[in-house]
Amino acid sequence: MAKPIIKAGEPAPEPSLEASPADRAEHAAPLPASRRTESGVAKVLRLVRRGLLWIPLAGLAIWTLLPLLVTLSASLKTPAGFAADPGLIPKLPTLDAYARVLNRETFQDAMVNSVVVGFGTLGLTLALGVPAAYAFARFRFVGRHALLLFVLLPLFIPKMGLMAPLYRMAAELGLLNTKLILIVVFTGTILPLATWLMVGFFQAVPRELEEAAAVDGASLFQTIRRVVLPLAMPALITIGVLAFREAWNEFELAVALTHGGGNRTLPYELYSLQTRSEGVRDQPAEAAFSLLTVLPLLLVYLRIERYVVQGITAGSVK
Amino acid sequence: MSSRIGRRRRRRPAAQSASQMTMVGQGKIYPYVFSAPGLMLVGAVLALPVLYAAYLSLFDSNLLRVEQPFVGLANYTTLFSEGQFWAALGKSATFVFGATALGQILAVVFAFALNRVVRRLRFLRAIAILPYIVSGIAAAVMFRIVFNREIGPPNQLLVALGLEPLSWLASPSLAMVAIIVAQVWADLPLCILIVLGGLQTINSEHLDAASVDGATGWSRAKYISLPMIMPQLVLSTMFMSYASLTQLSTVLGLTGGGPGTATQTLPLELYRTAFLEFEYGRAMAIAILLFAINACLATFYIRLQRKYGVQ
Numbered sequence: 001m002a003k004p005i006i007k008a009g010e011p012a013p014e015p016s017l018e019a020s021p022a023d024r025a026e027h028a029a030p031l032p033a034s035r036r037t038e039s040g041v042a043k044v045l046r047l048v049r050r051g052l053l054w055i056p057l058a059g060l061a062i063w064t065l066l067p068l069l070v071t072l073s074a075s076l077k078t079p080a081g082f083a084a085d086p087g088l089i090p091k092l093p094t095l096d097a098y099a100r101v102l103n104r105e106t107f108q109d110a111m112v113n114s115v116v117v118g119f120g121t122l123g124l125t126l127a128l129g130v131p132a133a134y135a136f137a138r139f140r141f142v143g144r145h146a147l148l149l150f151v152l153l154p155l156f157i158p159k160m161g162l163m164a165p166l167y168r169m170a171a172e173l174g175l176l177n178t179k180l181i182l183i184v185v186f187t188g189t190i191l192p193l194a195t196w197l198m199v200g201f202f203q204a205v206p207r208e209l210e211e212a213a214a215v216d217g218a219s220l221f222q223t224i225r226r227v228v229l230p231l232a233m234p235a236l237i238t239i240g241v242l243a244f245r246e247a248w249n250e251f252e253l254a255v256a257l258t259h260g261g262g263n264r265t266l267p268y269e270l271y272s273l274q275t276r277s278e279g280v281r282d283q284p285a286e287a288a289f290s291l292l293t294v295l296p297l298l299l300v301y302l303r304i305e306r307y308v309v310q311g312i313t314a315g316s317v318k
Numbered sequence: 319m320s321s322r323i324g325r326r327r328r329r330r331p332a333a334q335s336a337s338q339m340t341m342v343g344q345g346k347i348y349p350y351v352f353s354a355p356g357l358m359l360v361g362a363v364l365a366l367p368v369l370y371a372a373y374l375s376l377f378d379s380n381l382l383r384v385e386q387p388f389v390g391l392a393n394y395t396t397l398f399s400e401g402q403f404w405a406a407l408g409k410s411a412t413f414v415f416g417a418t419a420l421g422q423i424l425a426v427v428f429a430f431a432l433n434r435v436v437r438r439l440r441f442l443r444a445i446a447i448l449p450y451i452v453s454g455i456a457a458a459v460m461f462r463i464v465f466n467r468e469i470g471p472p473n474q475l476l477v478a479l480g481l482e483p484l485s486w487l488a489s490p491s492l493a494m495v496a497i498i499v500a501q502v503w504a505d506l507p508l509c510i511l512i513v514l515g516g517l518q519t520i521n522s523e524h525l526d527a528a529s530v531d532g533a534t535g536w537s538r539a540k541y542i543s544l545p546m547i548m549p550q551l552v553l554s555t556m557f558m559s560y561a562s563l564t565q566l567s568t569v570l571g572l573t574g575g576g577p578g579t580a581t582q583t584l585p586l587e588l589y590r591t592a593f594l595e596f597e598y599g600r601a602m603a604i605a606i607l608l609f610a611i612n613a614c615l616a617t618f619y620i621r622l623q624r625k626y627g628v629q
Contacts, residue, residue, distance in 0.1 A: 056431035057442060063424070064445050066471060067503065071460040074469070086469040128359060131352035139349035150357065156613050157364050158564030160585045161605040164592040165367035168374065188363025191356055220348065249453035251567035252585075255593070267455045271571060274459060287463060290456040297451040302444075 068291075075287035082283050097284035101292060109262040110269035113179060114248055114293075117265055120183035121247035122240045125194050128187065129239065133198035134224060138210075151196040159189060163256035170257055177263045185253055190246040194239045201235035202228065241304055245297060266293045368609060375602035386599075393603040403604070405579060406587035409494075410563060413583050416498040417562035418555055421509055424502065425554055429513035430539060443514075450507040458571025461500040462487070465572075487573060490580030497569050497581050504568055505561045509554040516550030517543060548626040556619040564612065584608060 069088065076093040077085055085091055101107050136147045166185060167176070175181040205228050213223040229236070251267040258264050264272070270289050274281075378389045397403040432443055449457065464470045465486035473483035486492045520543055528538050544551075566585040569575070575582040575590070582590075588608065592601035 053431060053434060056427050057435065057439070060428045060431065060442065060446055063503070064448055067457070067460045067464050068448070070464050070469075070471060074463045083466075083468040086474060088471075128356035132356035135349035135352035139352075141346075141349040144349075146357075150360065152616075153360065153364055155560070155616050157368060157609060158560070158612055160564040160566055160588060161371070161608045161612070162364070162367050163566075164588065164598065164601045164605050165371040165374065166363070167592070168598065169367060169370060184359065185363050188359050191360050192364075195356060245451065249451075249456075251453060251455050252565075255566075255589075267453050267567065270453075270459065271455050271567075274462075274571065275574075283463065286459050290459040293456050294452050301447075301451050 071287045071291060075284050075291055077284050079282050079284055097282070097288040098292070100282070100285050101288045106262070106264075106269055106272075107289065107292075110264050110266045113263060114265040117179050117182045117186065118244045118247040120179065121186040121190070122243045124183055124187040125190055125243035126236060126240060129191055129194045129198055130229075130236070132191075133195045134202055134228070136195070137199045137202035147196070147199065151192045154189060154192050159250075159252050163252055166253065167256040177258050177261065179263065181257055182247070182254065182265065185257060186247045186250055187243070189250075189253070190243050194243060197242075198232070198235060198239055201232045205231050237304060241300060244300075248293075248297060368606075371602040371605045371609075375599060375606050377599045379599040379602075380597050389599070393599045394607075397600060397603055397607070402579075402582075402587065403607075406582050406584045409580075409582055410584040412494060413498060413501070413569075413581070414559050414562045416494070417501045417505075418559045420498060421502045421506060421558040422551065422555055424506055425509035425513050425558075426544075426551070428506075429510050429517055430543070432510065432514055433517045446510050447507045449504050452504065454504055454565060454567030455571045457500055457504040458568050461496065461503070461572055465496045488577055490577055493573050493577060493581050497572055498562075500572050501562050501565065501568050502558075505558055509558055512550050512554045512557070513547060516547035520546050549623060552619060552622045552626060556616075559615060560612070563615070564608070584611075 073088050073090055074082070075097050076090045076095070078092075078094060078096065081092075135141070136144060170176045170181050173181075209227050209231075210223050213227050218226070247265075249267060250265070251271070254265045254268045255271070258268060260272075270286070270293060273289060274286055375393055376388060376390055377386050378392065379386045428446060432446065435442055452460070465472065467473060467483055467485055467488075470486070472486070476483055484492055486496050524542050524546070525538055528542055564585060566589055569581055569583055569586055570589065573581045575586045584604070585608075588601055588604045591597050591604060
């Protein structure tokens with residue numbers, strides 16, 4: 001049952017559980033004056049304005065989903081019949097491409113590597129970022145104003161530019177092609193942003209709670225562990241996902257720091273699959289591979305999307 | 319709980335306030351101890367390589383040669399005199415300009431639309447953020463299929479309209495369009511969120527006042543909303559230009575710099591010099607120049623931000 005439009009000042013119609021059409025007509029408030037007297041042209045214009053809202057929204061959905069759907073449909077086709085089957089819905093859908101990808105040893109290695117490096121980056125980021133963020137948030141000390149510089153630093157230093165020198169540095173240290181160097185480097189690139197976000201969240205925790213714990217005799221560590229961290233948990237989860245995503249999706253630095261031999265992460269492996277020149281390109285497999293790299297993040301993302309949006313939209317208005 | 323704490327360690331004197339913790343003897347070093355590891359790691363990963371690159375750029379360093387003599391600024395002069403660097407710079411400029419322009423238009427349009435959705439349509443916002451979780455290389459693979467001559471939607475649309483299908487990735491100018499679209503697709507979520515964040519903090523009083531004065535939706539958007547989200551627009555522009563200037567994966571995966579060198583942007587030039595030609599000295603020089611360009615852009619944007627201020 002449509003809710004009647006209530007104009008300010010008019011008495012609200014009485015709500016009823018079951019209203020007959022006659023009741024509805026009796027209780028429904030009259031349309032606003034402007035709509036009662038609007039001409040045909042104005043009505044069209046109003047509908048057009050409505051349409052102007054729907055067009056961008058539909059466009060947004062199409063813009064975002066079309067590449068994903070095209071890739072999905074491509075992944076269900078056969079390499080031989082790829083060009084011959086242009087429709088979005090494949091005539092003879094098959095999961096062969098996925099089987100081919102999942103059975104590749106290099107894919108399995110890359111998946112394992114990505115998972116290990118992802119969680120490693122997540123752990124190291126939180127381990128280093130939480131104390132640093134707490135220090136910036138709660139203490140007054142000399143280096144505090146360096147926080148802004150700290151956060152702006154990655155802005156001035158793109159990962160692209162780091163590829164060459166980091167490669168040489170890692171080579172000299174003998175750490176080339178190891179998961180450790182990937183974890184360390186990925187953490188370094190995400191830590192400034194992660195720390196900055198965490199500072200904001202820590203500052204949102206009321207000081208009174210920490211003071212109350214201190215009055216009770218809790219040490220600093222206990223206060224942090226039992227009072228601050230549980231309250232900042234949503235933030236920590238968001239940061240954790242951010243760090244994991246950074247490691248999972250990172251391409252440039254992975255290319256610089258690893259090469260073949262089973263130590264690649266998924267993005268690099270996907271690229272090498274694509275550039276392999278063994279005759280006919282296996283495009284359904286490429287499509288399947290790319291979707292498989294998105295899948296784990298997608299599953300996580302669906303659960304924490306709200307937090308991510310809150311974090312970023314809040315940050316943009318600081 | 320307090321008795322349990324008291325049992326575990328000597329009970330500390332109850333602090334008057336949290337800030338007093340910093341005045342206790344051992345409290346003074348806590349902030350430094352807490353922040354040092356993180357700062358050192360970031361310094362090692364971000365700052366140190368810049369210095370190392372600056373140092374190495376002064377040498378004629380190639381993996382395949384044994385001698386690595388000091389050559390001063392010769393790497394830079396070679397770069398500036400050779401055509402390749404300028405060509406790459408030009409491609410990057412086109413790319414950045416195109417991506418930033420398209421990105422801002424779409425971000426504003428989509429953000430304004432998303433700002434007015436009812437609760438039921440909130441899932442649209444989740445959809446808008448989807449590209450954020452797709453890696454650059456995966457997006458490149460996807461768009462390679464999208465721009466496929468036979469089965470890609472754009473060509474299918476053209477064929478449906480009775481036009482000739484285009485060879486997107488084989489034509490120099492169309493390939494540039496393709497990488498622009500792919501890059502914008504991959505980076506739009508963040509821009510939309512930034513602009514949307516700004517729109518959501520606009521005090522509705524201003525908009526209501528304008529409505530009362532008879533302003534339509536269009537002029538309300540143009541004269542009130544847009545000026546009020548200037549800081550966010552600057553931030554969004556900054557982000558999109560930064561991403562398109564410095565990202566390798568989307569372009570490398572989609573066109574590999576081709577056809578020929580039609581889409582050989584600066585990051586690709588750097589990648590080629592370092593990892594395909596092993597000319598490390600020159601690669602470091604390109605990297606330093608990339609840092610410099612980036613720093614100029616960043617300072618420019620920071621000044622813009624300061625001018626428009628954060629409300």
